[in-house]
Amino acid sequence: MTRLPTIVLVHGMWHGGWAWERVATHLEASGYPCVRVTLPGQDRAPGDPTFRGHCDHLVRVLGNVSGDVVLVGHSYSGALLTEVGDAAGVRALVYVSAFCLEPGESVASVNDAEAGSQAGKDDIRQIGDYLVIDPETAMHAFYHDCTPADAASAAERLTPEHADARTAIVSRAAWRTVPSHFVVCTLDRACTPEVQRRMAARVTSSSELESSHSPMLSMPEAVANTIVKVATEHAS
Template identity: 35%
Template sequence: MTASPTPTAVLVHGAFADAASWSGVIAELQSHGIPVVAPPNPLRGLAADAAHIASVASQIDGPVVLVGHSYGGALITVAGTAENVVGLVYVAAYVLDEGESLGELQGRFPDSPLTSNLKQATYPVEGAEPAVEVTIDPDAFPAVFAADVPAAVTKVLAVAQRPLAAAAFTETASAAAWKTRPSWALVAGADQAINPEVERFGAKRAGAIVVEIEGASHAVAVSRPKEVADLIRDAVRATS
């Protein structure tokens, strides 16, 4: 019997970040011979962004393990229904249920410091009124997003944020792929962007294999790339 091909890890970044936030994790996975793709996430809305990620995954030859950080977790929950997706890995992420929004899931738990440190701006929408998008106040960014990342790095990340469309908080998930796919989850124990209780609740509900990193900030993929990559490797091995 021939061994099945090694799944490709597709790394989906969340809000206020870009695919470069996976750099350390990518290097770790590549050093273990795991194929990786880290696509851009448009950050314009749950349905549209999930469709984009599903399209990326379905064009990859062979099996795919979808990995989602933060808001990216909501996207892989929907996009994970693509036929060639064999596993899901949530990294300090939202794990939504079908018909649930980010706002609803968050609303069950005390707010994180992120909520009071969001800055609003607008962006043009063709044929419609400008829409609202949010970023983290640059002064609050280090403490809220990346408290365990060196200050020189967070100063750069704070001004290179990718904004998230505010509408993404109220859109509901059209599917919950964890109901039909095995899942893994990493909880960042000192997360100030998503309440760690939100991460624990979603992971438990999904029946995920959970690893918790004590003292890890929301930017755990930047600060602890080896541990994040180890969990992804576990998922890739289990689904190979």
Template identity: 35%
Template sequence: MAAVVLVHGLYHRPEHFAVVAERLRTAGTEVVVPELHRGSLAADTAAVQAVIDALPEPPIVLGHSYGGSVITGVHGAGHLVYLAAFVLDAGESAASLGGASPQLQNAIITEPDGSTSLHPDRAINALYGDCPEPIAAQAVDLLRPQAPGCGRGVPQRHAWKTTSSTYVVCAQDRAVDPDLQRRMASRCTDVREWQTDHSPFVGQPDLVVELLRELLAKSKSVRRSMSAAQQGS
């Protein structure tokens, strides 16, 4: 079975995907959740590429929000999933496409060293608006400061042009405009739309797990068909 690589967005940590990862692992799927925050889009992309390169077969790679900028630059994925994420073309960055909504921008606090963090109460409203209060509070506690400049990074590759992809529009998103998501989704092979906020892996993890299980099953079916064809040739 193909592995799953989960790529978080700005301010987030691998721990935000804990529920999704645990449920997939319980079903026997290998899941890797690399830590970003390497200081630049290029460094973050290299960290994810190293994970993909270490796996025995092409994985399903999901990127959330800024994580879409990261997975756009990788090669060797079996399928890409953009979850309310940035699907960038040549010369584009997350910032140049519109980046954070005014609501999310209002939550950003600039630190003396140039890094930014999120105001806790405003972050709940922007990122976790449809989550139960205790779960939203836990998610906010996990958020970490973000080095400057990552959102302005431009990927050197555009994996969605050669790799099958699924875009998930989060229709109640208050961090990345759903209309911008729909425009970016037109670049992908398949499009889904969920009535969720920006972070369904926190508030509605079953949706994410079910999608990934569906894609894993399709990947397995394709591999079986290819194997049968090779044996018959």
């Protein structure tokens, strides 16, 4: 019997592995083992909270997974997929409204280059070395198609993010050598659909969901189905 790949799920800024719980439930019901990564950060996992620290953490996670991997990133973590997503065993990348960057770009340089984001530099606050986003701003920018209870619950769980995560420049582009799929969220208020489509044009294939920035919360089954499709297409 063919062994299914492990799905490694990486969250965006301010979030944690909890954001992928519903998607993982659907994937595991289909037989796919899942790893929900929680990146180092304040009030989160221990370790280096910078972009480099996040990359190193993800490489360690991937090194502990035996067999094939489909690596899935949401929002900011697309930068991590871009930098280290060609690790051994990774058969495909899935960018969910995620920053599929060119070398020399950062999350900030791409998202702030065009007006329209409601989670951009003017919508977040810096306190010391960390960025915070207020719950009301998050609910409007990230979760507007979620139930009010889900939106409020998610906003309450957000944690500060090191400012370096937003401004760090990627040096590599794993999507050039690893088959990659981009999920465009057409109702997104945090990373506009126009910006997403420009990044989606860089990779192997793309699809669209009529979703906010957080389809893993508002339509987890649809996200899981897309991941399964990519996993099936690129099974070794």
